[in-house]
Amino acid sequence: MIEFKGNNTLVVKGKDEYKLSRIHSVSAKPLSIKDQCLHFMSCALSFSTIGWIGAYSAPVLAAYFASFLFGLGLLWALFTFRRYELRAGFKAVDETGDFEVPICRCIKQRDFSRLKQAADDISQRLNSPSSKPYKPL
Incomplete structure (x- = not known):
C-alpha cells in the first residue's frame, strides 16, 4: 500500500511518488456525505x-x-465510491499556494485503520530531524 524508498525522500503508493520534503501535513479522514x-x-x-x-x-x-x-x-x-481517504498537504512552489492531494482511498473500516497508521508514520518521518533538509547559514 504505502512504502518508503531511500532515506525518507519518497512515499510510494503504486506508481505514485511524493517527496517528503514538500509535504507539510498528512491526515486520514472519513469522507462526508x-x-x-x-x-x-x-x-x-x-x-x-x-x-x-x-x-x-x-x-x-x-x-x-x-x-x-x-x-x-x-x-x-x-x-468508484470510497469512504475513507489519506490526504497530504503540499507546500507551494509558486503563487498558487499550498494544496492538498488525496494519496490513497479505501472503503473498509479495517483499511481506514491502516490509513491512520500510515498517516502517523508519515507524520513521524516529517517531524524527524533526519528528514529535514540541510539549510546552510
Missing part, C-alpha cells in the same frame, strides 16, 4: 456533458443520449 454527493454529481454531469455536446450532430437524440450518459455517470460514481 457532501463529499460523496459532490463526487456523484461531478461524475454524472461530466458524462452528461458529452451527450449535450452531441446535440449539434443529432439534435433529436441529444436529450436521450445525455440522459443515458447521466445514468452511466451515476453508475461510474457508484463503482
Whole structure:
C-alpha cells in the first residue's frame, strides 16, 4: 500500500511518488456525505456533458443520449465510491499556494485503520530531524 524508498525522500503508493520534503501535513479522514454527493454529481454531469455536446450532430437524440450518459455517470460514481481517504498537504512552489492531494482511498473500516497508521508514520518521518533538509547559514 504505502512504502518508503531511500532515506525518507519518497512515499510510494503504486506508481505514485511524493517527496517528503514538500509535504507539510498528512491526515486520514472519513469522507462526508457532501463529499460523496459532490463526487456523484461531478461524475454524472461530466458524462452528461458529452451527450449535450452531441446535440449539434443529432439534435433529436441529444436529450436521450445525455440522459443515458447521466445514468452511466451515476453508475461510474457508484463503482468508484470510497469512504475513507489519506490526504497530504503540499507546500507551494509558486503563487498558487499550498494544496492538498488525496494519496490513497479505501472503503473498509479495517483499511481506514491502516490509513491512520500510515498517516502517523508519515507524520513521524516529517517531524524527524533526519528528514529535514540541510539549510546552510
